[in-house]
Amino acid sequence: xxxxxxxxxxxxxxxxxxxxxxxxxRRVSRLLHTPLMSITNAISAIAVVxxxxxxxxxxxxxxxxxxxxxxxxxxxxxxxxxxxxxxMLKMFKSERKTADRK
Amino acid sequence: xxxxxVQLAYLVATVLxxxxxxxxxxxxxxxxxxxxxxxxxxxAIVVTWAQPEVVHHGWxxxxxxxxxxxxxxLSRVPLTAxxxxxxxxxxxxxxxxxxxxxxxxxxxxxxxxxxxTTFRMVAIIVEVVLGFLTFxxxxxxxxxxQEVKWIPQRPVTYPFQNLSNLALxxxxxxxxxxxxxxxxxxxxxxxxPIIIALALAFGVLLIIPIGGADMPTVIAILNSYAGxxxxxxxxxxxxxxxITAGALDGSSGxxxxxxxxxxxxxxxxxxxxxxxxxxxxxxxxxxxKEYKSETIEGGAQVLxxxxxxxxxxxxxxxxxxAQHKVRELYDQLKKRGVTVKFAIHPVAGRMPxxxxxxxxxxxxxxxxxxxMDEINxxxxxxxxxxxxxxxxxxxxxxxxxxxxxxxxMPIIDADKARTVFAIKRxxxxxxxxxxxxLYFSDRTWMLFGDAKNVVGELVKQLxxxxxx
Numbered sequence: 001x002x003x004x005x006x007x008x009x010x011x012x013x014x015x016x017x018x019x020x021x022x023x024x025x026r027r028v029s030r031l032l033h034t035p036l037m038s039i040t041n042a043i044s045a046i047a048v049v050x051x052x053x054x055x056x057x058x059x060x061x062x063x064x065x066x067x068x069x070x071x072x073x074x075x076x077x078x079x080x081x082x083x084x085x086x087x088m089l090k091m092f093k094s095e096r097k098t099a100d101r102k
Numbered sequence: 103x104x105x106x107x108v109q110l111a112y113l114v115a116t117v118l119x120x121x122x123x124x125x126x127x128x129x130x131x132x133x134x135x136x137x138x139x140x141x142x143x144x145x146a147i148v149v150t151w152a153q154p155e156v157v158h159h160g161w162x163x164x165x166x167x168x169x170x171x172x173x174x175x176l177s178r179v180p181l182t183a184x185x186x187x188x189x190x191x192x193x194x195x196x197x198x199x200x201x202x203x204x205x206x207x208x209x210x211x212x213x214x215x216x217x218x219t220t221f222r223m224v225a226i227i228v229e230v231v232l233g234f235l236t237f238x239x240x241x242x243x244x245x246x247x248q249e250v251k252w253i254p255q256r257p258v259t260y261p262f263q264n265l266s267n268l269a270l271x272x273x274x275x276x277x278x279x280x281x282x283x284x285x286x287x288x289x290x291x292x293x294x295p296i297i298i299a300l301a302l303a304f305g306v307l308l309i310i311p312i313g314g315a316d317m318p319t320v321i322a323i324l325n326s327y328a329g330x331x332x333x334x335x336x337x338x339x340x341x342x343x344x345i346t347a348g349a350l351d352g353s354s355g356x357x358x359x360x361x362x363x364x365x366x367x368x369x370x371x372x373x374x375x376x377x378x379x380x381x382x383x384x385x386x387x388x389x390x391k392e393y394k395s396e397t398i399e400g401g402a403q404v405l406x407x408x409x410x411x412x413x414x415x416x417x418x419x420x421x422x423x424a425q426h427k428v429r430e431l432y433d434q435l436k437k438r439g440v441t442v443k444f445a446i447h448p449v450a451g452r453m454p455x456x457x458x459x460x461x462x463x464x465x466x467x468x469x470x471x472x473x474m475d476e477i478n479x480x481x482x483x484x485x486x487x488x489x490x491x492x493x494x495x496x497x498x499x500x501x502x503x504x505x506x507x508x509x510x511m512p513i514i515d516a517d518k519a520r521t522v523f524a525i526k527r528x529x530x531x532x533x534x535x536x537x538x539x540l541y542f543s544d545r546t547w548m549l550f551g552d553a554k555n556v557v558g559e560l561v562k563q564l565x566x567x568x569x570x
Contacts, residue, residue, distance in 0.1 A: 021353030033455025056156035075169020083177035
């Protein structure tokens with residue numbers, strides 16, 4: 001019984017979060033769609049949370065190895081995703097400081 | 103740490119993630135978004151690591167360190183390679199989801215089949231199938247974008263392609279249903295790898311028939327899948343932070359995919375199952391039309407005497423690495439009081455927003471990067487439209503020619519400018535094979551040569567002593 005309750009509360013979270021996602025993303029500047037994609041990449045690497053538990057809990061080694069690979073993959077996404085987003089965003093300037101750099 | 107505190111921390115992380123995306127709505131606040139995202143992620147990692155059930159720390163530290171070692175160089179790729187990097191990170195995301203799902207399945211199986219409730223089994227199957235097909239699909243997409251030799255660039259098609267692909271997916275799902283009904287059977291752990299194999303194969307076959315021009319949509323769809331795989335992981339692990347963050351990613355990918363499809367006047371199914379490139383087979387031949395070409399000197403003169411110049415960049419600009427020369431041209435014209443704007447088509451480039459990033463890197467202010475719907479009403483007032491490495495997105499056939507494969511696609515109205523200069527590598531029909539009527543219009547003059555060289559010559563001409 002608790003299980004079906006869990007399922008429905010998770011379903012509610014999923015559907016509501018999707019609506020928030022659509023609402024927020026629609027307003028993102030078209031200029032920034034590439035950085036948007038790299039930041040959502042980093043955010044969806046929240047799978048790191050699951051990987052940490054699987055890697056670090058007292059489970060058989062074979063299972064923990066799978067977790068460690070998953071953790072490595074997610075961590076790579078987090079690090080490169082946030083860094084490259086920031087790197088790209090730094091380039092967007094509303095005006096040039098010097099008209100001619102040559 | 104108590105359960106309540108952990109949930110509170112996750113809730114804070116969720117709110118920060120939403121703000122991170124919210125702040126992306128303008129370039130002025132966007133960097134704040136990155137900081138919010140980093141803060142949220144740090145909270146989530148620290149809190150999870152501090153949970154009492156985590157007892158082995160060595161491997162965690164090692165894996166995180168390895169993530170940094172690989173992640174930092176991946177964040178420094180040239181911006182022309184950002185589409186590949188993005189596809190690669192979707193692959194990593196899919197892999198992580200698939201592996202955690204697999205680990206959970208075997209864990210629960212070994213602890214006793216009563217753990218494998220129907221709900222958990224369904225969630226695991228969805229997570230594993232989505233995760234692994236995203237993994238191989240994204241690897242294929244990254245390979246195509248990177249132009250890896252053994253991955254064909256052109257769409258590969260064969261008879262009954264869609265039918266056999268769908269059969270593959272159906273087989274995976276059927277095996278999943280079977281497992282869900284008999285989670286404790288002796289044969290169950292042997293069927294599970296079959297599902298993984300089918301999902302991996304499906305991912306490859308899904309991307310093989312898709313050509314380069316469709317990559318922006320495909321990347322967006324894979325982005326969505328990676329998010330949904332994280333959502334499924336949230337259901338498996340009963341973790342609402344995962345569900346929320348995954349849903350944000352999933353809806354982002356979906357919206358971008360819809361924008362891309364609209365910008366090409368095509369449907370999802372058409373992109374995924376249509377093998378677009380195939381219809382692009384050269385239908386040249388027949389009557390040979392004549393190009394009119396213009397010299398660099400003549401071109402520079404017209405540019406110099408304009409009031410409004412609209413530059414239409416395409417992927418060809420990135421291929422020729424011409425964006426920095428384009429910026430010099432922008433500077434030269436600005437210096438003479440010419441208004442210069444860039445017309446950005448949503449599918450120009452290899453991923454959503456790609457042109458904007460490349461031009462921003464070349465130090466062009468984003469206020470002069472104008473999207474298609476805003477620039478089109480201005481095009482009749484433009485003295486010159488300069489097409490740099492764009493092709494389909496300025497092809498008037500999209501408006502007029504019902505038989506054209508791109509008919510109905512919204513385009514940038516370059517043909518409405520008083521004069522059109524189009525830079526083109528050679529007089530041969532283009533690689534894509536679609537005739538571009540724009541090149542033969544009365545108002546169009548061709549500048550033949552490599553985009554970087556031609557723009558460079560224009561700059562030289564404008565900055566030369568005779569031109570003040």
